[in-house]
């Protein structure tokens with residue numbers, strides 16, 4: 001069997017995003033996989049733009065990436081106790097495409113944040129955001145990476161064995177979900 005296709009979605013756009021680092025660690029701990037990183041630099045959803053121009057090609061490309069993936073891994077930062085606006089914007093845009101690429105899709109979520117709770121509240125809200133799309137959302141173990149700015153080595157490895165082993169267990173669950 002070919003290596004599973006994983007799509008990763010970071011809710012933080014910045015180059016040094018700890019959420020992207022966490023996703024790369026997730027893929028490493030998942031084991032053999034083909035990874036694609038989504039780009040959430042999409043226009044802001046505006047119903048007038050949609051009525052005039054339809055769904056932008058960058059949004060359709062994201063929806064196609066979700067549809068073609070065997071599983072999706074999302075990591076959200078916590079902005080004022082919720083997921084980032086760019087992530088919500090992406091979910092809203094994708095919901096305007098034909099069909100529902102999330103339907104039945106194995107999805108793992110996680111969060112990385114500066115605070116001590118590791119974005120726990122944001123992650124809980126994100127789970128609620130995804131529910132209408134009916135993915136096969138992995139319930140746990142939950143990964144909330146606290147103090148994320150200090151959580152990685154120079155070469156992007158998680159410094160904490162605790163987080164690494166929890167993340168590995170989550171990825172094992174995701175792999176199993178793909179196979180079912």
Ligand SMILES: Cc1cc2nc3c(=O)[nH]c(=O)nc-3n(C[C@H](O)[C@H](O)[C@H](O)COP(=O)(O)O)c2cc1C
Pocket residue numbers: 012013014016017018019020077078079080081082112113114115116117118119148149
């Ligand atoms: C607008 C804004 C709001 C934030 N609110 C929170 C918050 O509620 N809780 C928290 O732990 N960190 C908060 N932070 C800090 C982020 O957790 C931190 O910037 C984190 O590194 C973002 O993830 P990234 O490294 O992937 O960009 C906030 C940051 C910004 C820019």
